[in-house]
Amino acid sequence: MHAYAIKAGFEADSTVGNAVITMYAKCGSIEDANQMFNGMNTRDCVSWNAIISAYALHGEGNRALSLFEDMKEEGFSPDETTLLAILQACSYTGLWETGLRLFNEMESKYGAQSGIEHIACMVDLLGQSENFSEPIDFINRSPFPDSPMLWRTSVNVCMLFGNLTFGKLAAKCLLELEPREAGSYILVSNMHARGGMFDDAAKVRTVMNDLKVNKKAGCSWIEVDNKFHYFVASDMGPPNSAEI
Structure with missing residues (x-):
């Protein structure tokens, strides 16, 4: 082009x-x-x-x-x-x-x-300074204190830098705002698992299952001979999947 x-x-x-x-x-x-x-x-x-x-x-x-x-x-x-x-x-x-x-x-x-995208960048940046109270205070002072995207960003940065104290506070706000969003539960569970708190990670997954909140599996696909073939993790697929 x-x-x-x-x-x-x-x-x-x-x-x-x-x-x-x-x-x-x-x-x-x-x-x-x-x-x-x-x-x-x-x-x-x-x-x-x-x-x-x-x-x-x-x-x-x-x-x-x-x-x-x-x-x-x-x-x-x-x-x-x-x-x-x-x-x-x-x-x-x-x-x-x-x-x-x-x-x-x-x-x-x-x-x-x-706008909200600028605020999200700042939440991530402030978390990188490792003064983890700043991102939470920043969200609460912003025009978007009820934005799941901002709290998700805060949970993610706390997970990356290993601060579970503020990560839990952010996770609580996130799950209150998105009680039916599977991705939020998985993020919070991963945060606990990454911090070595495997029991808490399992509890989050249990709550997710009890609420019957399901996450659609990510998939890859390829087109062969004008036909699409889909694959998910650990999926053996059709008999000729290995060849595809």
């Missing part, structure tokens, strides 16, 4: 170029995304957001921050999308102090409003 765009004379169109940058980034080729960006004759704010998001996606936070400064130097004003990409870059690379500073400057310096 990129080759067709070049042949058709559309590569110079910024909308097409921006889409190509995003496509390459999501396909794992940051070099091609960067080459496309550098070769654009006309860039707009979306172009900068696309390349900054590309580097954020690939965990290159410092490069994303460098592009953020370049964007401002070239006279473009960061918007909510830009700042979300930058906060994600800080989250992926553990730059929590930088992320906190940028979040605090969103409205005062850039005139951008924080």
Whole structure:
């Protein structure tokens, strides 16, 4: 499709170029995304957001921050999308102090409003500072104290950094908000198991079973001879599954 765009004379169109940058980034080729960006004759704010998001996606936070400064130097004003990409870059690379500073400057310096995605990034960042009371206080002070996504993020960061004290508080809030969501129970159970609290992990699974909350199995599939074949973990599948 990129080759067709070049042949058709559309590569110079910024909308097409921006889409190509995003496509390459999501396909794992940051070099091609960067080459496309550098070769654009006309860039707009979306172009900068696309390349900054590309580097954020690939965990290159410092490069994303460098592009953020370049964007401002070239006279473009960061918007909510830009700042979300930058906060994600800080989250992926553990730059929590930088992320906190940028979040605090969103409205005062850039005139951008924080949404739930920005708040979720900050919950993750504050958890990485290992001051685990901060993410919980931050959620309660935010405009979205009843958002399961924020509490799920808090549980996850507590699990990753091994703080079950605050993880349990976050888990309690999460399960109260999503009493029928299987993924939340599994996350809480995994948090306990990762912390070595296997009895508590089993209790969470028991509650889940008692409530008859089921999680659909994740699956993979492949198309062979115009027919789809589905596979789940430990599934032996049809007789010819090994061949497929």
